[in-house]
Amino acid sequence: MQAVIGQSIFAGGLGFPLMVVRRDALEHNVVTMAAFVRDHGLELAPHAKTHMSAEIAAMQLAAGGWGLTVAMPRQAQAVRGFGVDRIMVANQVVDPAGLDWAAGELERDPAFEFLTFADSVTGVGILAGHAGSRPFRVLVELGHEGGRAGCRSLDELLRVAAYVQETPGVELAGVAGYEGGLKSGDEVRKYLDSLQEAVEHVRVRNPILSVGGSQWFDVIGRELVATQAKILLRSGAYVTHDDGYYRERTPFNRMEGELRPALEVWAHVLSTPEPGLAIVGMGKRDAPYDEGLPIPRRGGVTVVTMQDQHTIVRADGLKPGDLLAFGISHPCTAFDKWRVLPLVDRDYRVVGTITTNF
Amino acid sequence: MQAVIGQSIFAGGLGFPLMVVRRDALEHNVVTMAAFVRDHGLELAPHAKTHMSAEIAAMQLAAGGWGLTVAMPRQAQAVRGFGVDRIMVANQVVDPAGLDWAAGELERDPAFEFLTFADSVTGVGILAGHAGSRPFRVLVELGHEGGRAGCRSLDELLRVAAYVQETPGVELAGVAGYEGGLKSGDEVRKYLDSLQEAVEHVRVRNPILSVGGSQWFDVIGRELVATQAKILLRSGAYVTHDDGYYRERTPFNRMEGELRPALEVWAHVLSTPEPGLAIVGMGKRDAPYDEGLPIPRRGGVTVVTMQDQHTIVRADGLKPGDLLAFGISHPCTAFDKWRVLPLVDRDYRVVGTITTNF
Numbered sequence: 001m002q003a004v005i006g007q008s009i010f011a012g013g014l015g016f017p018l019m020v021v022r023r024d025a026l027e028h029n030v031v032t033m034a035a036f037v038r039d040h041g042l043e044l045a046p047h048a049k050t051h052m053s054a055e056i057a058a059m060q061l062a063a064g065g066w067g068l069t070v071a072m073p074r075q076a077q078a079v080r081g082f083g084v085d086r087i088m089v090a091n092q093v094v095d096p097a098g099l100d101w102a103a104g105e106l107e108r109d110p111a112f113e114f115l116t117f118a119d120s121v122t123g124v125g126i127l128a129g130h131a132g133s134r135p136f137r138v139l140v141e142l143g144h145e146g147g148r149a150g151c152r153s154l155d156e157l158l159r160v161a162a163y164v165q166e167t168p169g170v171e172l173a174g175v176a177g178y179e180g181g182l183k184s185g186d187e188v189r190k191y192l193d194s195l196q197e198a199v200e201h202v203r204v205r206n207p208i209l210s211v212g213g214s215q216w217f218d219v220i221g222r223e224l225v226a227t228q229a230k231i232l233l234r235s236g237a238y239v240t241h242d243d244g245y246y247r248e249r250t251p252f253n254r255m256e257g258e259l260r261p262a263l264e265v266w267a268h269v270l271s272t273p274e275p276g277l278a279i280v281g282m283g284k285r286d287a288p289y290d291e292g293l294p295i296p297r298r299g300g301v302t303v304v305t306m307q308d309q310h311t312i313v314r315a316d317g318l319k320p321g322d323l324l325a326f327g328i329s330h331p332c333t334a335f336d337k338w339r340v341l342p343l344v345d346r347d348y349r350v351v352g353t354i355t356t357n358f
Numbered sequence: 359m360q361a362v363i364g365q366s367i368f369a370g371g372l373g374f375p376l377m378v379v380r381r382d383a384l385e386h387n388v389v390t391m392a393a394f395v396r397d398h399g400l401e402l403a404p405h406a407k408t409h410m411s412a413e414i415a416a417m418q419l420a421a422g423g424w425g426l427t428v429a430m431p432r433q434a435q436a437v438r439g440f441g442v443d444r445i446m447v448a449n450q451v452v453d454p455a456g457l458d459w460a461a462g463e464l465e466r467d468p469a470f471e472f473l474t475f476a477d478s479v480t481g482v483g484i485l486a487g488h489a490g491s492r493p494f495r496v497l498v499e500l501g502h503e504g505g506r507a508g509c510r511s512l513d514e515l516l517r518v519a520a521y522v523q524e525t526p527g528v529e530l531a532g533v534a535g536y537e538g539g540l541k542s543g544d545e546v547r548k549y550l551d552s553l554q555e556a557v558e559h560v561r562v563r564n565p566i567l568s569v570g571g572s573q574w575f576d577v578i579g580r581e582l583v584a585t586q587a588k589i590l591l592r593s594g595a596y597v598t599h600d601d602g603y604y605r606e607r608t609p610f611n612r613m614e615g616e617l618r619p620a621l622e623v624w625a626h627v628l629s630t631p632e633p634g635l636a637i638v639g640m641g642k643r644d645a646p647y648d649e650g651l652p653i654p655r656r657g658g659v660t661v662v663t664m665q666d667q668h669t670i671v672r673a674d675g676l677k678p679g680d681l682l683a684f685g686i687s688h689p690c691t692a693f694d695k696w697r698v699l700p701l702v703d704r705d706y707r708v709v710g711t712i713t714t715n716f
Contacts, residue, residue, distance in 0.1 A: 015432050015455040049643075049667060071667035072639060074373050091639065091667075094626045094679040097373040119629050123678045141629075148668060149629035149637045268452045271477050271499075271507035279507045281430060281449065285407075285694050285716060290642060308690045309407060309429035309449075310506060320481045321452040332666045336643050337694065339716070358643060358697070 003342045003350045009266070010348060016323065017267035017282040019334065020344045021354050025262035026056070026240060032257060033238050034063035040221035045069045045088050045210070047236025051335045052357045054082040055343075056239060067113065069234040073098020076114070078357040080105060088115040088210065090176070090234055092123040092141070092149060099130035106134040115208070117141040117176050119151050121163050124170055131169030138164050139176035139210055142198050144191050147181055154198055161202045174208030174229060175199045179216050188216045192223045199229045208232055218251035237331050244292035244329020261327050263334050265294060267311070269322040278318040282326070283309035285337055292329030361700045361708045367624070368706060374681065375625035375640040377692065378702045379712050383620035384414070384598060390615060391596050392421035398579035403427045403446050403568070405594025409693045410715045412440040413701075414597060425471065427592040431456020434472070436715040438463060446473040446568065448534070448592055450481040450499070450507060457488035464492040473566070475499040475534050477509050479521045482528055489527030496522050497534035497568055500556050502549050505539055512556055519560045532566030532587060533557040537574050546574045550581045557587045566590055576609035595689050602650035602687020619685050621692050623652060625669070627680040636676045640684070641667035643695055650687030 004013055009020060037044045046060040047069040057068055057079060067086025070076045073095050076087050093099055093116045102114050118124045119141040127136045140161045143150020151157040157175070164172045177195045179188050192211070199209045206229075211220055213233035224231050237246050241259035252258050267282035284306055287294045293303045294311065301315040301324065313324075328334050335341075336358045343352035362371055367378060395402045404418040405427040415426055415437060425444025426437045431453050434445050451457055451474045460472050476482045477499040485494045498519045501508020509515040515533070522530045535553045537546045550569070557567045569578055571591035582589050595604050599617035610616050625640035642664055645652045651661045652669065659673040659682065671682075686692050693699075694716045701710035 012454055012458075015430075015453050015459075017430075071641075072373075072375075092628050092678060094628060095373050095639070096370055100370075101373075119631060120678055123629070126679050143631050147631075148665075148670070149631050152631055270450050270452060271481070273477060273501050273505075273507050273510055281453070283429075284648060284691055290647065307506075312506070320450060320478055321484050333642055337716075339697075358695075 003353060005350055005352070008347065008349050009342060009344060010323070014342070017265055017286045019263060019265045019286065019338050019341050020348070021240065021341050022262045022264060023343050023345055023351055025260035026059070026343070029239050029241055029259050029262065030059050030063045032259060033235060036217065036221065036257070037233060038064065041225060042221060042231045042233050045086070045232045045234055046239065047071075047090070047234045048079050049075055050236035050239060050332050051354075052078060053335065053354050054357070055352070055354050057082050057084065060239065066232060069236070073101060077101060081357070085111055086113040088232065088234070090117060090210070092116070092118050092120070094123060094126045096130060099127065102136070103130055103132035107132045113137070115139055115173055117149070118160060118164065119143065119149050121160060124160060124163050124167060128167045128169035135169050135171040137171050137173040139174050139208060140164065140172070140198075140202065141176045142195055143177070144182070144194070148178060150177060154194065154201065157198055158201055172202060172204050174204055174210070175202060176210040178212045179220070180212040180214060182216070185216070185219050188219045189223055192220065196224065196227055199227065206230065210234060214238060214246065215249045216251060218255050240331045242329050242331055243295040243327025246331070263328050263331060264297070265326045265328060266323055267326070269318045269320055269324065270310070271320055272318055276314055276316055278313050278315055280311040280313055280324060281309070282311045283307055285309065287326065287337070288328050288330045288333035290330060290333050294326035294328055297325040297327060361711060363708055363710070366705065366707050367700060367702060368681070372700070375623055375644045376700070377621060377623045377644065377696050378700050378706070379598065380620045380622060381701050381703055381709055383618035384417070384701070387597050387599055387617050387620065388417050388421045390617060391593060394575065394579065394615070395591060396422065399583060400579060400589045400591050403444075403590045403592055404597065405429075405448070405592045406437050407433055408594035408597060408690050409712075410436060411693065411712050412715070413710070413712050415440050415442065418597065424590060427594070431459060435459060439715070443469055444471040446590065446592070448475060448568070450474070450476050450478070452481060452484045454488060457485065460494070461488055461490035465490045471495070473497055473531055475507070476518060476522065477501065477507050479518060482518060482521050482525060486525045486527035493527050493529040495529050495531040497532050497566060498522065498530070498556075498560065499534045500553055501535070502540070502552070506536060508535060512552065512559065515556055516559055530560060530562050532562055532568070533560060534568040536570045537578070538570040538572060540574070543574070543577050546577045547581055550578065554582065554585055557585065564588065568592060572596060572604065573607045574609060576613050598689045600687050600689055601653040601685025604689070621686050621689060622655070623684045623686060624681055625684070627676045627678055627682065628668070629678055630676055634672055634674055636671050636673055638669040638671055638682060639667070640669045641665055643667065645684065645695070646686050646688045646691035648688060648691050652684035652686055655683040655685060
């Protein structure tokens with residue numbers, strides 16, 4: 001079941017189910033997002049947690065990415081292994097092993113840049129306790145009511161920022177936030193205002209302001225245009241887009257341009273035990289199911305449910321051995337199911353390999 | 359972040375989140391299930407799709423397992439790589455690459471045994487079309503109304519069985535079924551009756567009858583005791599059990615004995631942005647969420663929701679850097695999130711490594 005470069009995925013060598021990455025769509029998305037941030041004076045630190053792939057990271061950096069965002073130290077270590085010089089961990093990091101690694105890496109390589117978030121004095125204390133000769137650079141995180149992490153008020157944020165500035169081993173680099181959980185453009189605008197206010201209040205030369213950026217980068221591009229801070233967008237899912245969750249939520253639904261779905265799963269019909277019922281050989285180990293079930297490319301096929309190794313569909317005219325294609329919903333729970341994926345051209349010829357590092 | 363044998367997982371070398379396998383529980387479960395099948399005259403072909411781990415497979419086979427069950431050819435190839443001589447694919451196999459591999463393996467190694475299911479003439483035709491010098495041994499699958507794959511009537515099953523017997527390249531080995539989707543002991547008994555009837559009607563010397571066996575092995579043990587067929591139970595999840603889905607459904611809730619949860623995820627509190635709210639550094643990439651959310655080991659902690667990299671909990675008195683332990687629900691979507699897991703003793707000292715091969 002080896003992928004042979006130049007050969008079609010249907011030539012017989014590859015087994016199914018199989019998730020493929022469509023090169024055209026991937027390249028289109030990388031270029032589209034790079035152009036968007038350039039046109040809006042932003043910088044992109046693509047969230048590598050989506051794919052955790054050296055090959056895709058290289059494309060994102062070649063297109064002008066600032067560096068990579070990750071969610072935790074283990075991912076930072078992995079992308080550092082890709083040869084990446086700038087890493088932002090978009091969380092308060094408290095893991096001793098991870099911090100010790102980062103401190104060692106900062107010491108070893110003067111060119112290595114490492115940013116982390118903090119939203120509490122306790123968190124800053126943990127960072128400081130693991131710092132080496134070069135301090136950890138910190139973005140103080142401002143959250144919002146009903147949100148995830150982040151200080152809940154400007155006062156609190158300024159207290160944490162002040163603590164960073166008076167504590168050896170840590171250094172204030174700016175402000176971070178996450179707008180992804182907000183429900184409307186108005187809510188996002190209000191929250192972005194509070195982030196701008198925060199970044200104006202923290203006394204840092206050349207501050208960074210980092211925001212999410214999968215569902216609201218249009219609003220971010222408009223609202224943060226006059227900010228003096230360097231805006232680091234952490235968009236991740238854009239790179240493969242999808243046929244479900246992000247298809248419905250992409251900012252390109254509100255402006256010109258588009259992202260294209262780059263992930264597709266192909267699977268065999270294993271059994272058609274009743275008229276109109278087919279059991280497909282693709283399950284929860286092969287395709288995401290948490291933000292919508294796979295989307296059949298063929299009309300007249302309805303996905304009923306997914307099990308560990310099977311997808312139950314309603315459709316007429318299928319027989320065992322038929323191959324079906326499905327788009328996916330939610331790339332972040334797609335890549336982590338595969339260690340190797342063929343990169344294919346428009347004719348499904350293998351043109352490369354995408355490896356993941358979860 | 360390397361596991362050091364003999365060292366505690368809390369000694370500082372390992373990063374979090376971390377899923378561990380508790381050796382005591384694992385060994386207890388392997389021994390318990392082996393004793394159950396021995397006492398009931400059954401044989402166990404543990405479903406390796408649960409763990410896809412060479413180390414756990416070795417324990418299951420050492421305890422007397424017939425061989426291993428898998429769900430698809432890619433898994434068959436992987437467990438064959440563990441050095442396993444008997445593999446049952448618990449599905450109608452239609453994947454050309456997988457069948458070509460299996461045919462080659464049968465030809466190469468006269469000691470290799472390979473069983474597959476079939477529930478249609480079309481499926482049998484596909485098998486026959488890929489057979490090599492040694493035929494594919496086939497269990498004809500009997501399903502039930504509302505079930506997954508499998509012939510929906512005895513007549514249909516006997517037609518498929520007859521087709522297997524008259525077709526070169528395939529050989530009838532017995533009957534298979536799957537009772538896991540049934541809702542009550544009565545439904546299971548009725549279905550097991552139909553399987554027994556089927557195995558009496560197919561004309562095979564020393565027939566095999568394979569059934570599922572995670573939720574109803576007590577009923578199977580009682581009902582199939584007088585059957586002449588060799589009963590191959592395909593239980594999988596038993597080996598680690600869990601604190602959720604299987605804890606509620608194990609047959610040991612209806613008889614003496616127990617299985618013990620062997621999987622546990624440890625993760626840091628990253629942020630406590632509001633009183634009573636904590637953001638934990640464990641997400642959908644680290645622990646299962648499809649059949650119940652992780653189960654906190656500490657009282658007073660309630661899991662609200664899981665995101666890609668975070669779990670939101672309600673609890674008082676937590677602070678950033680605190681480590682929390684969680685049991686899991688549904689081992690089949692736990693192992694596939696990890697490539698390496700430390701095997702730990704009662705004191706969380708690392709005593710070995712469990713690798714997975716998804």
